[in-house]
Amino acid sequence: MSDVTERQNYNLRDEIKAYWSDRxxxxxxxxxxxxxxxEERAAWHQLFLRHLGPGAGRAALDLASGTGVISHLLDELDFKVQGLDWAEPMLERARDKARKRGRAIRFALGDAENTMEPDNHYDVIVNRHLVWTLVDPAAAFGEWLRVLKPGGMLLIVDGDFVNTTALERLFSKLSTWGQRLxxxxxxxxxxSPxxxxxxxxxxxxxxxxxxARxxxxxxxxxxxxxxxITIDRDLREIHRTQAANWNLFKGLARQSQHRYAIxxxxx
Known part of the structure; x- marks a missing residue:
């Protein structure tokens, strides 16, 4: 196969998959x-309980599950969780984490935009920081509707990581300067760079x-x-608990971003 053909066959979706495999x-x-x-764990639990209610054994699909962070939070709330990710290195870490913690969470290789999951199968679909990466979100949302049961709920946690406010830019600069000094x-x-x-x-x-507004x-x-459909912009408690791991200005920059749960x- 020629280099030209290989480049033509390596599209944006392949780049996204390779990037997250490396990450x-x-x-x-x-x-x-x-x-x-x-504290942060409790803040996430409260967000999920506020929008989804207790798990009570309901079937949940964690799309773009990565290393299984959200899957574990859902499992702790008594959801029966299926994690789905298309980066095998992420899945390896997710399975290892579940094994070490003694969690009965299933993780499978799959595409969030074309899940191959059965119709009307899940009570809940959750994803975090997935929507901004979608190549065709309209098709993805149709796919997610298909695999949800009637009355099933979707919870998206995401944000606009492109448009920054003047306040966020100021806090980010102060954080960078403080680290350099x-x-x-x-x-x-x-x-790497x-x-x-x-x-x-x-x-x-x-x-x-x-x-992704x-x-x-x-x-x-x-x-x-x-x-x-409801938009929840009050993620302050999650951001407050995360800020403990950053300097003051980095934490303030995070809280200034356009982040939300839908x-x-x-x-």
Whole structure:
């Protein structure tokens, strides 16, 4: 096969899959990915209980499950969890984590935009920081509607990671300057400069390249057929607990971002 043919066959979706496969090794080092305190765990539990209620053995699908962070939170609330991710290195870490913790969580290789899961199968679908990466969110939302049971609920936790406010930019600069001057502890490196460049390149070409604003996500959910859609912008308790792992200005920058949870129901 020629180099030209290989480049033509290697598309944006392949780049996204390769990027997250590479990120698996350092994914759990980042506050905001793994859970670093019982306070943060409790804050996530409260978010899920507020929108989904207790698990009570209901079937939950964790899309783009990564190393299983959200899957474990759902399992702790007594959901019967299936994690789905298309990056095998992420799945290896998720399975190892579940084995060490004695959790009966299933993890499988799969595409969040084409799950291959049965119709009307899940009571709940949850994903965190997935929507901004979708190449075709309209098709993905239709797929998620298909695999939910009637009355089933979707919970999206995401944000606009493109458009920053002046306040966020100021806090980020102060955080960077403080680290350079040795006033703050340096953040744990989570990837090479090349990986950072790859992330930026991917972000510039996905559907939400201009930013995954909550209202734009809701519009596509309505078009897909979801109803009873609500936007929850009050993630302050989660952000407060995460901020304990950063310097003051990094924590303030996180709290200044356009982040949200969206709940929607299949009629």
């Amino acid at each position: 698996a090794a350092t994914f759990d080092l980042s506050p905001g990915h793994e859970i670093f305190s019982e 040795g006033l703050f502890k340096a953040e744990t490196p989570t990837g 090349q990986m950072t460049a790859t992330h930026r390149s991917i972000l510039s070409r996905v559907h939400f390249a201009q930013g 909550a209202e734009a996500v809701v519009a596509l959910l309505r078009e897909a057929g979801f109803t009873e 709940r929607a129901t299949k009629p």
